[in-house]
Amino acid sequence: MKINIANEQDYSVITVTGRLDTVTAPDFEKECAACKETEAQRIILDFAALDYISSAGLRCILAMAKKIKKTGGSVMLCGISGLVEEVIKVSGFDSFLPIFENVEQAVRGEA
Numbered sequence: 001m002k003i004n005i006a007n008e009q010d011y012s013v014i015t016v017t018g019r020l021d022t023v024t025a026p027d028f029e030k031e032c033a034a035c036k037e038t039e040a041q042r043i044i045l046d047f048a049a050l051d052y053i054s055s056a057g058l059r060c061i062l063a064m065a066k067k068i069k070k071t072g073g074s075v076m077l078c079g080i081s082g083l084v085e086e087v088i089k090v091s092g093f094d095s096f097l098p099i100f101e102n103v104e105q106a107v108r109g110e111a
Helices: 023-036 055-070 082-090 101-107
Strands: 002-008 012-020 042-046 051-054 074-078
Touching: 002 023, 012 023, 012 055, 012 101, 023 055, 023 082, 042 055, 042 101, 051 082, 074 101
Parallel strands: 012 042, 012 051, 042 074
Antiparallel strands: 002 012
């Protein structure tokens, strides 16, 4: 798994490449911890290059979303497709996390 964190306007954009599973979830949490402490508190998870996500990855996203929401922030997903999209939808994450096609649309808030 590879993680890249960048700032775009008032957002922290976290791009994840590879697999987000039991093995990589602790690294994901550690890398994302710094974003949760920034003033922006608006996070876009760009999963366009994510090949696989397990329940461990979903738990990380859920924990992040809960912490961010308590401080008035938000977490959005973009670029999901294939198996990752299926897992996100079957797990019901699409019911409480907005999903966009790409980062640009997420920043503009356009579905």
